[in-house]
Amino acid sequence: MKENKLIEIYQNDSVKISVRKEWCKACGICIEFCPKDVLAADEQGKPIPININECIKCSLCELRCPDFAITVEGGE
Amino acid sequence: MKTVINNYIREEMFPNIWCPGCGNGIVLGAIIRAIDDLKWDKNKIAMISGIGCSSRITGYVDFCTMNTTHGRALPFATGIKMANPNMKVVVVMGDGDCSAIGGNHFIHAARRNIDLTAIIINNMIYGMTGGQYSPLTPTKKFGTTAPYGNIDQSFDLVKLAKAAGASYVARGTVYHVRQLTSLIKKALNKKGFSVVEIISDCPISYGKMNKMRTVVDMLKWIKDMSVSKKAWEDLSPEEKKEKFVIGEFLDIDRPDYTELYSKVMEEAQKMGVSR
Numbered sequence: 174m175k176e177n178k179l180i181e182i183y184q185n186d187s188v189k190i191s192v193r194k195e196w197c198k199a200c201g202i203c204i205e206f207c208p209k210d211v212l213a214a215d216e217q218g219k220p221i222p223i224n225i226n227e228c229i230k231c232s233l234c235e236l237r238c239p240d241f242a243i244t245v246e247g248g249e
Numbered sequence: 250m251k252t253v254i255n256n257y258i259r260e261e262m263f264p265n266i267w268c269p270g271c272g273n274g275i276v277l278g279a280i281i282r283a284i285d286d287l288k289w290d291k292n293k294i295a296m297i298s299g300i301g302c303s304s305r306i307t308g309y310v311d312f313c314t315m316n317t318t319h320g321r322a323l324p325f326a327t328g329i330k331m332a333n334p335n336m337k338v339v340v341v342m343g344d345g346d347c348s349a350i351g352g353n354h355f356i357h358a359a360r361r362n363i364d365l366t367a368i369i370i371n372n373m374i375y376g377m378t379g380g381q382y383s384p385l386t387p388t389k390k391f392g393t394t395a396p397y398g399n400i401d402q403s404f405d406l407v408k409l410a411k412a413a414g415a416s417y418v419a420r421g422t423v424y425h426v427r428q429l430t431s432l433i434k435k436a437l438n439k440k441g442f443s444v445v446e447i448i449s450d451c452p453i454s455y456g457k458m459n460k461m462r463t464v465v466d467m468l469k470w471i472k473d474m475s476v477s478k479k480a481w482e483d484l485s486p487e488e489k490k491e492k493f494v495i496g497e498f499l500d501i502d503r504p505d506y507t508e509l510y511s512k513v514m515e516e517a518q519k520m521g522v523s524r
Contacts, residue, residue, distance in 0.1 A: 195264065198264065198269035201270070202270055238274070239267065239278070241274070244252050
């Protein structure tokens with residue numbers, strides 16, 4: 174069950190955003206280029222979805238993540 | 250958080266070795282998504298790379314992979330394709346690997362039109378060795394070996410590949426990820442030599458020398474500098490100097506090398522030894 178501990182999951186009724194913190198290098202691409210400003214940086218610079226209700230599930234954070242550390246589920 | 254990516258990577262190798270925000274990871278994701286869309290068997294794919302940051306890509310994917318010598322990824326790939334024409338062969342190179350050390354191999358692979366897909370990750374610098382300028386560093390940009398600005402004119406890989414005889418030529422960027430995935434998908438599907446040049450970011454080596462110290466700065470720069478083919482036609486020659494045109498530039502059908510070679514073999518066998 175090691176995997177579950179290292180992945181932080183944030184969700185509401187329609188979307189589930191998972192951040193794999195051990196793989197994230199805090200480059201900030203997902204935070205900067207989110208069209209709805211859903212994400213903010215934590216003290217390490219890694220993403221936390223602060224406005225998860227604004228998420229439109231475009232998955233651009235997931236597509237642009239060079240480390241496969243963030244995923245958006247719930248879209249088509 | 251299982252995604253399609255997890256089906257194709259060697260998870261034990263992660264997190265990857267690249268610097269934070271490196272475009273190589275974005276390209277890796279785009280290649281995997283394109284291959285997943287095509288539903289190819291991962292045991293029928295050979296991925297070949299040369300030397301450089303980009304060549305580490307072969308270590309992270311669960312295909313048949315090979316990390317070869319500097320600039321020689323295309324000759325190795327040619328050998329694999331000739332020995333087993335049913336294999337889907339993808340070659341991933343950096344800008345220095347493709348256009349400087351392997352420049353000759355690149356034009357001749359295009360001339361032969363051998364059925365390979367060449368993906369060139371162009372970060373415009375030799376990142377791994379400390380930021381020396383490469384043949385794709387734009388004029389007036391800085392490198393550790395060009396502290397007063399690069400005086401050379403850079404290659405236009407798209408024009409080079411077209412002139413040398415490739416069947417499919419496109420250019421994308423790591424900022425425009427959705428377009429990038431579809432360009433790679435088309436290139437993979439193309440019979441013949443297909444080339445996708447990808448404008449990528451290197452904040453550590455290139456950005457540091459060119460006043461773009463963060464990944465975000467570099468990606469914004471790539472976004473601002475990229476123009477579509479349609480917008481490109483309206484630009485003045487002055488404006489064109491700084492910018493990259495992105496999209497699809499060539500998509501033609503020409504008999505590929507493996508096909509022609511198998512015909513030669515058939516003919517030779519018909520003639521037999523009595524000749």
